[in-house]
Amino acid sequence: MIPLTLAQIAQVTGGQLHGEPAAVVTGEVVIDSRRAGPGGLFAAVAGERADGHDFAPAAVAAGAAAVLATRPVGVPSILVADVPAALAALARFVVDSLPAARIAGLTGSSGKTSTKDLAAQLIERLGPTIAPAGSFNNEFGLPLTVLRADACTRYLVLELSARGPGHIAYLCGIAPPRYGAVLNVGHAHAGEFGGLDQVARAKGELVEALPADGTAILNADDPRVLAMAGRTAAKVVTFGVASTGACVQAADVRLDDLGRPSFTLLTPEGPAAITLRLHGAHNVPNALAAAALAREVGLDLAGIADGLSAAVARSRWRMEVHHRGDGVVVINDAYNANPESVQAALAALHHLAQGGRGFAILGHMAELGDTSRASHEDIGELAARADLAGLIAVGEEAAPMLAGARRVRSWTGEALAVPDGAAALGAIANQLKPGDVVLVKASRAARLEDVAADLIKGAAQ
Ligand SMILES: Nc1ncnc2c1ncn2[C@@H]1O[C@H](COP(=O)(O)OP(=O)(O)OP(=O)(O)O)[C@@H](O)[C@H]1O
Ligand SMILES: [Mg+2]
Secondary structure, eight states: OOOEEHHHHHHHHTOEEESOTTOEEOSOEESSGGGOOTTOEEEOOBOSSOBGGGGHHHHHHTTOSEEEESSOOSSSEEEOSOHHHHHHHHHHHHHHHOTTOEEEEEEOSSOHHHHHHHHHHHHTTTSOEEOOSSOOOSTTHHHHHHTTOOTTOOEEEEEOOOSSTTHHHHHHHHSOOSEEEEOOOOSTTHHHHTSHHHHHHHHTHHHHTOOTTSEEEEETTSHHHHGGGGGOSSEEEEEESSOTTOSEEEEEEEEOTTOOEEEEEEETTEEEEEEOSSOSTTHHHHHHHHHHHHHHHTOOHHHHHHHHHHOOOOSTTSSEEEEOTTSOEEEEOTTOOOHHHHHHHHHHHHHHTTTSOEEEEEOOOOOOGGGHHHHHHHHHHHHHHTTOSEEEEESGGGTTHHHHHHTOTTOOSEEEEESSHHHHHHHHGGGOOTTOEEEEEOOGGGOTHHHHHHHHHTTTO
16 A cells, blocks of 8 residues: 555545544555554445444554545544545556556456466566455455555556446556456356357457557457457457467366366467466466466566466465365365356366266356356256266256256266255265265355365264
8 A cells, every 4th residue: 555644535535534634544445344454444335234334433443544434434534425436546546656567457257366366476476566365356356456556566467357348447447457368258247248249348348448558368269359359459469278379378288186287388488388286177278368468567488387387276265175084075166156167167076086976066156147047957967977976956046957967868976956055065975985076166145165164174974
């Protein structure tokens, strides 16, 4: 955070100051009052369950210098009409105050956080880098991330999400990227957008925002992403696993027993051998995107190769592979789910379960609109084709997976629909034996990480 007086904050946000104008905010800007700390700024937001304004005194008691709020809170504050807009204005002010900081933005339907974490671990080799923890990718998370930058910051690696048209353009207005990577166009939130072409329109707002001296990093294996080349003034650089001719490619992709990919990275500077510590073949395109981005920012091939091979998963519940003492393996991929990411996870499960039995505990995939039922059926079919020993569909919306699994006549595994995570745990816990692999995955709302945690502990055994 660059130090800002309350008077400056009021001026930048167009807010009304209630407090000491010369008091300075030096600490983090947060929207969770429990994270408020000395010298920080607490932004009060009214959520579904709680109203941040009620926690303003607690935030100040914890050391916050002031509160950004929409109504009087009885403690030092800046009153604004709209808190997200105020955060955006503050973040933009910080960006404009730090002209030496280069901004890279990443978007796509799946893999933003995984790729952002990889890219950050490469780019921070070049200098002080700010990147969010987890998925801080919306109108709150992005400005809060930007506000962590200070005079030392050289790079910002930002994740941009969209649930509708204009969202990514808005985020680009807060922190105008010089580099923009688009990973893929898939079905995440496709119901809200109205279809894949609309998703592509929205994701492409990132490359439309790039300047002529910037770089668009596009996935040549995804035609909707590649077509975005026509929507940018920036230079275009491509990556691809399957695309011969992409600027950055992977050849000879192999997976070890735990599904960790090794491959030869092909770049204009030559090849390099890479072994990822992350699990799942889907992390290969993510690694290529991160490599192509870091290469543009200025990291040399040796740095990219070292960095990719050393990079670890920084964000929780994405393809975490846990070995239980009794030889059962649990894959906690419960952070989120959409058709492409479940497909990727089932492929990884199939690979890990070679020589043993594979089980999938799958909750619903949210926000798929009219295609929801059919998509859940298709996932059931994929699970059966992955030759799992068992499929447990959790919750009503996931239940159509069973009909899909039954389409595969040759499948000998068992499919079961249960109402909730506890029932899933009850159904499987006593069946597991050494060598079995269990995948746990669902949309965020299902909170299946608790099931994964119990399975890892072996609690219900
Ligand atoms: N390239 C990819 N293709 C398909 N699935 C992927 C890919 N990369 C990651 N995944 C899977 O997608 C899920 C979400 O990964 P990640 O958190 O990186 O994506 P995200 O785009 O940031 O998601 P969100 O929209 O929730 O922020 C994980 O289960 C992960 O295993
Ligand atoms: Mg994310």
